[in-house]
Amino acid sequence: MAESTIEWTDFTFNGWIGCTRISPGCDNCYAAAQDKFRGWTAEGWGSGKPRRRTSEGNWRQPLRWNAKAAVTGMRARVFCSSLADVFDNEAPDAWRTDLAQLILLTPMLDWQLLTKRIGNANRMLEAMFPCGLPDNVWIGATIVNREELLRDGPKLMATPARVRFWSAEPLLEDLGEIPRDLIPDWVIVGGESGPRARPMDVAWAESLLRRCTTSGAKVFMKQLGAKPQKSGEGYEKSRGKGAVMIEWPRSLRVRQMPATA
Numbered sequence: 001m002a003e004s005t006i007e008w009t010d011f012t013f014n015g016w017i018g019c020t021r022i023s024p025g026c027d028n029c030y031a032a033a034q035d036k037f038r039g040w041t042a043e044g045w046g047s048g049k050p051r052r053r054t055s056e057g058n059w060r061q062p063l064r065w066n067a068k069a070a071v072t073g074m075r076a077r078v079f080c081s082s083l084a085d086v087f088d089n090e091a092p093d094a095w096r097t098d099l100a101q102l103i104l105l106t107p108m109l110d111w112q113l114l115t116k117r118i119g120n121a122n123r124m125l126e127a128m129f130p131c132g133l134p135d136n137v138w139i140g141a142t143i144v145n146r147e148e149l150l151r152d153g154p155k156l157m158a159t160p161a162r163v164r165f166w167s168a169e170p171l172l173e174d175l176g177e178i179p180r181d182l183i184p185d186w187v188i189v190g191g192e193s194g195p196r197a198r199p200m201d202v203a204w205a206e207s208l209l210r211r212c213t214t215s216g217a218k219v220f221m222k223q224l225g226a227k228p229q230k231s232g233e234g235y236e237k238s239r240g241k242g243a244v245m246i247e248w249p250r251s252l253r254v255r256q257m258p259a260t261a
């Protein structure tokens with residue numbers, strides 16, 4: 001866990017590993033597959049399975065990233081967590097308290113807390129940050145279908161984060177009309193990758209980007225996914241996760257970031 005290959009961040013940090021599938025977006029969970037292969041956790045993924053805290057050395061890494069950012073004057077972004085969920089109620093509260101301390105010690109890092117459990121976020125954030133949420137915390141909700149948009153969109157907007165964002169990856173259907181008051185500051189869009197990837201129609205991504213940009217959100221098209229389609233037909237691209245921008249429709253070639261301090 002260190003410099004990230006994910007296009008919308010600089011570093012990835014996992015304070016612990018392990019989780020339970022709770023969304024259609026979890027069906028092909030990359031972290032669970034990696035855990036099965038590498039045996040990071042003692043009992044694997046799922047409810048009642050203990051989460052595993054990562055090493056003290058790993059927990060010190062963000063201090064180094066912060067020190068470097070302080071020297072260069074260039075803020076850095078940290079995606080937390082790719083192998084767990086920060087707001088998982090089966091992860092000990094004490095670990096979240098430690099994470100909060102780390103965030104407060106690293107003001108040059110913008111912490112991107114992306115969750116599929118946005119319903120837990122406000123309660124847990126209040127316990128993590130009793131003096132208020134610091135400006136270097138961004139809160140994101142994964143939104144893969146319209147049901148999640150209508151259920152979780154309002155919960156995200158009820159969080160006090162300076163930057164609120166969606167990860168619409170894997171985008172599994174056209175999200176349709178979006179109430180204006182649910183549009184966050186930033187929207188990441190992507191099709192699913194991997195051998196069991198589900199298709200994404202490029203029209204779903206086009207309409208989502210259009211709706212968000214006309215409402216003033218910044219948008220970041222990450223990838224078409226392994227099985228892009230157009231009007232029900234396969235969309236031609238080279239092998240892989242569809243991250244070669246030149247192969248995308250022109251309307252999707254946009255990678256914006258939200259404004260930061």
Ligand code: SF4
Binds near residue numbers: 018030085
């Ligand atoms: S929330 Fe994330 S880490 Fe947890 S099961 Fe779902 S995809 Fe995997």
